[in-house]
Amino acid sequence: MLTKSTHDIAASFSRRGVLAATAGLMLGLASLTGAKAADDTIKVGVLHSLSGTMAISETTLKDTILFLIDEQNKKGGVLGKKLEAVVVDPASNWPLFAEKARELITKDKVSVVFGCWTSVSRKSVLPVFKELNNILFYPVQYEGEESERNVFYTGAAPNQQAIPAVDYLMKEEKVKRWVLAGTDYVYPRTTNKILEAYLKSKGVAQEDIMINYTPFGHSDWQTIVADIKKFGSAGKKTAVVSTINGDANVPFYKELGNQGIKAKDIPVVAFSVGEEELAGIDTKPLVGHLAAWNYFESIKTKDGSNEKFIKDWQTYTKNPKRVTNDPMEAHVIGFNMWVKAVEKVKSTDPDKVIDALPGIEAPNLTGGVSKMLPNHHITKPVFIGEIKGNGQFDVVWKTPGLVAGDAWSKELDGSKDLIGDWVGKKCGNFNTKTNKCLGSGS
Amino acid sequence: MPAKLPARLCSLLLSLLLIAFALPALAGPFEDAVAKFANDDFSDTEEAVGAIASSGNKLAFPIISALQDGRLMADPDSKKVYVTGTDGKSIDAATGEAVDSVPDSASAVRLNNRLRRSVDAALGSLTLQSPDVGTRLQAAQSVFKSHEEGALEAVDAALAKETNKSVKAALGEARAAILLFKSDATEVEKLEAVAILKTRGDQEAMALLTGMGDQPASVTKAAASAISSIQSSLAVWSTVQNAWYGLSLGSVLLLAAIGLAITFGVMGVINMAHGEMVMIGAYTTFVVQEVIRTRYPGLFDYSLLIAVPLAFLVAGAIGVLIERSIIRFLYGRPLETLLATWGLSLVLQQAVRTMFGPTNREVGNPSWMSGAFELGQITITYNRLWILSFTLAVFAILLAMLRYSAIGLEMRAVTQNRRMAASMGIATSRVDALTFGLGSGIAGIAGVALSQIDNVSPNLGQSYIIDSFMVVVFGGVGNLWGTLVGAFTLGIANKFLEPVAGAVLGKIAILVLIILFIQKRPRGLFALKGRAVEA
Numbered sequence: 001m002l003t004k005s006t007h008d009i010a011a012s013f014s015r016r017g018v019l020a021a022t023a024g025l026m027l028g029l030a031s032l033t034g035a036k037a038a039d040d041t042i043k044v045g046v047l048h049s050l051s052g053t054m055a056i057s058e059t060t061l062k063d064t065i066l067f068l069i070d071e072q073n074k075k076g077g078v079l080g081k082k083l084e085a086v087v088v089d090p091a092s093n094w095p096l097f098a099e100k101a102r103e104l105i106t107k108d109k110v111s112v113v114f115g116c117w118t119s120v121s122r123k124s125v126l127p128v129f130k131e132l133n134n135i136l137f138y139p140v141q142y143e144g145e146e147s148e149r150n151v152f153y154t155g156a157a158p159n160q161q162a163i164p165a166v167d168y169l170m171k172e173e174k175v176k177r178w179v180l181a182g183t184d185y186v187y188p189r190t191t192n193k194i195l196e197a198y199l200k201s202k203g204v205a206q207e208d209i210m211i212n213y214t215p216f217g218h219s220d221w222q223t224i225v226a227d228i229k230k231f232g233s234a235g236k237k238t239a240v241v242s243t244i245n246g247d248a249n250v251p252f253y254k255e256l257g258n259q260g261i262k263a264k265d266i267p268v269v270a271f272s273v274g275e276e277e278l279a280g281i282d283t284k285p286l287v288g289h290l291a292a293w294n295y296f297e298s299i300k301t302k303d304g305s306n307e308k309f310i311k312d313w314q315t316y317t318k319n320p321k322r323v324t325n326d327p328m329e330a331h332v333i334g335f336n337m338w339v340k341a342v343e344k345v346k347s348t349d350p351d352k353v354i355d356a357l358p359g360i361e362a363p364n365l366t367g368g369v370s371k372m373l374p375n376h377h378i379t380k381p382v383f384i385g386e387i388k389g390n391g392q393f394d395v396v397w398k399t400p401g402l403v404a405g406d407a408w409s410k411e412l413d414g415s416k417d418l419i420g421d422w423v424g425k426k427c428g429n430f431n432t433k434t435n436k437c438l439g440s441g442s
Numbered sequence: 443m444p445a446k447l448p449a450r451l452c453s454l455l456l457s458l459l460l461i462a463f464a465l466p467a468l469a470g471p472f473e474d475a476v477a478k479f480a481n482d483d484f485s486d487t488e489e490a491v492g493a494i495a496s497s498g499n500k501l502a503f504p505i506i507s508a509l510q511d512g513r514l515m516a517d518p519d520s521k522k523v524y525v526t527g528t529d530g531k532s533i534d535a536a537t538g539e540a541v542d543s544v545p546d547s548a549s550a551v552r553l554n555n556r557l558r559r560s561v562d563a564a565l566g567s568l569t570l571q572s573p574d575v576g577t578r579l580q581a582a583q584s585v586f587k588s589h590e591e592g593a594l595e596a597v598d599a600a601l602a603k604e605t606n607k608s609v610k611a612a613l614g615e616a617r618a619a620i621l622l623f624k625s626d627a628t629e630v631e632k633l634e635a636v637a638i639l640k641t642r643g644d645q646e647a648m649a650l651l652t653g654m655g656d657q658p659a660s661v662t663k664a665a666a667s668a669i670s671s672i673q674s675s676l677a678v679w680s681t682v683q684n685a686w687y688g689l690s691l692g693s694v695l696l697l698a699a700i701g702l703a704i705t706f707g708v709m710g711v712i713n714m715a716h717g718e719m720v721m722i723g724a725y726t727t728f729v730v731q732e733v734i735r736t737r738y739p740g741l742f743d744y745s746l747l748i749a750v751p752l753a754f755l756v757a758g759a760i761g762v763l764i765e766r767s768i769i770r771f772l773y774g775r776p777l778e779t780l781l782a783t784w785g786l787s788l789v790l791q792q793a794v795r796t797m798f799g800p801t802n803r804e805v806g807n808p809s810w811m812s813g814a815f816e817l818g819q820i821t822i823t824y825n826r827l828w829i830l831s832f833t834l835a836v837f838a839i840l841l842a843m844l845r846y847s848a849i850g851l852e853m854r855a856v857t858q859n860r861r862m863a864a865s866m867g868i869a870t871s872r873v874d875a876l877t878f879g880l881g882s883g884i885a886g887i888a889g890v891a892l893s894q895i896d897n898v899s900p901n902l903g904q905s906y907i908i909d910s911f912m913v914v915v916f917g918g919v920g921n922l923w924g925t926l927v928g929a930f931t932l933g934i935a936n937k938f939l940e941p942v943a944g945a946v947l948g949k950i951a952i953l954v955l956i957i958l959f960i961q962k963r964p965r966g967l968f969a970l971k972g973r974a975v976e977a
Contacts, residue, residue: 050800051788051791051792051795052901053901053904055795055800055900056800056801056802056899056901059799059800059801060801172554172556173555173556184946212944212945213944213945213946214945214946215945215946215949217901217904217905218945219895219896219897219905220687220691220694222687222690222691222823222826222937223684223687223937223940223941223945224940224945226683226687226821227941229645230645232649233645233646233648233649234649234652234653235648235649235650235651235652235653235654236653247802247897247899247901250802250896250897251895251896251897254807254825254895255823255895257812258812258813258814258823258824258825259814259821259823260813260814260821262558263555263558264555264558264559264562265587267555276801277802279801279802279804281802281804282804282806282807285812288553288554288555288558386554386555389512394552396484396552396554
């Protein structure tokens, strides 16, 4: 009772406050009071935290979906109907995600949901989407080892971010010694397990790998930075692969800068630091540290699609300094894929849309075309960017083509024989050795 | 015949043209190298840096230092390269002639980490004989880092002329590093090099010694003994380092908890919104810096000094407001106070989120708070050092205030025996409001300091509230000295546990230890005695 009531307070308060969410509130109210507009609009659920710890990252994604719906409605909507956003606030509370997802599907009758950031929130809503048979587009890079019929993963799988980044460091920076530093939860732990297996397969010895976990929101990095410095002084080129999440990055980078660890001595490549996160730090001491993503705001495209997107986004948010980032691009791709699939089957019925989505192509913002794969992951280019003094990234390397997302890592013993295939095998965890579908429960 | 003449003319013209086009190529390797910058290719840039550094051309230093600072502009269309000076004037990098302006199509030559290292190495050997002592020292250090054989001559030449003692030592170390890796250096030279590195005795020296590869047996043996001696001295230093980190963490804990020691410790109010007061202080710093950035950029280094009193006033005023509007109705009802202040903390967080947005706000470090200095083999960062001194100053002032000022006397009187104080003519409810305001104001001051090391986001306070309560309860409720000792004990214990157990387990271990300790001594380290306890 206690938790629920306070979260309701927080939820309603944030709705009142956040600028663009006012529209969402009105729509939400309309849907509560009898849903009279139900027939002439298609409802799109937005399940991102607008309060609590994750609000820092997720609020932008909520705005992104509102922006995309606005753009789509200007073009005449979908199937002749206008799109209507239903925004809810799960308040960074994992059980509340499931509750709010249920509310979106059963009460608001949404046709699709765009949402979640942390893996634990995705895991929490999974049973709801399976039970009520709806569609979730998940826009964040994650640890993989999952392929569900009702979920479409538009963020990077480990082979679309972590592995290419490590390859880059090995080839370009000749790194021989590795620090895998992460926040203590499922994404860093799984990613580091995959990376450790990958590094060992490349001949890196156990003593040249240091793995370090820190609690959420860790702010005292003195010891760890000193340890990294010490580990780096063994006469071999050392790099840090960071899966440190969210807020903890700012004090981490500040400490690196203050203790004088320069990128040219020990580069840090991060998987969770983007333009949004850098907006809170003075990046001059960080120049040269790296990030691996499938999108950077600074990427120049020949057809000007990224430039146009940034301009439209800044006009929409009325903030000429508002940055764009990778999960936003994932939502753009996912949203456009969903629109195309709906138009293809001329229906918003989840079963039809789920079957139509694999094979659908949509342009990404870096000049290529991404495709939805049978395992519900997409193809993406991988970029390595260096932090610049102005908080943006300078792309120093990219994969020659698009990389197909692996639902199951090829590096781990438990999953290297598994594939996800919702087209031919109708199975998310098909074992190619035994030719059997493991079925639900994993 | 008449037809042949034009043909000859043509061929003549053609060859002239060819010569004209070939001219830049004939202009020499230096110009060739400079033109490579315009290719926007990291390998080409690296070749260019190497060629220019060894060219002996007097433009080499301006070009490479411009490259380092992002002032080297290349035009991909005309393949021309320009150096823009810090004074805004530009020269053509190939010829050194002044140019009026750099074309718009030119962009700064890009660098990656590998290139930054070669640029450093190149600049190092170019500036070894610079007239400025600081530059020479830096040059010697970057040669030490890169220890490329090519720099040996330059180091020897510089060493012969050098008069400054510390630069001379640095040059000697650079020379040793080069010799250690030089394949044709004699055994005697290498043994000397090992001895020099042993005296240097830091992590970098150890890195060189461990990574030196195949060497004559005597050198390997000497290196092994040098490594073990460096290791044992570093082990001692690492204990000192842990203690320093512990003090610094303790100072942060103390700063966050000190306001709570007043509201919770002295007044007995369980204030869950304490963290939000810290956050408000941090946001005040942000606003102050924004105003300074836009209006008075010259004052940036003083921004924190301006923010401290403002944060105290803002957070203190909000504290008084909270006390007057909510808490005074809830005295003696701890559970309701807890719930109300917790709700209040959510409201404050969301209010800040609405006003400033959910993302982190950038609070810059003034120049005197950035960087670090070396003390023996440990690195002490200025921001931590300042925070430690600041915390102790705040503590001392607060203690003095409670002890010597009239309001301090009243506060102590009210907390010790409210009814007696009231009958002596003290306006207890006014004192309550002021005490709560004081605690909140100090939390605001803590926010100013914490904005220097942590995120300025609406969640800032949440991460400190648990730790603050832990410190106050551990130290003994109602005792400022207890809070001081508690904070430093927890900080140091944490930092000695962390290298052994890791950050996650270390934190858990501390919590378990505190629980056990509270079982033994429910009133904390410094329990109040006598009648005041039950008051």
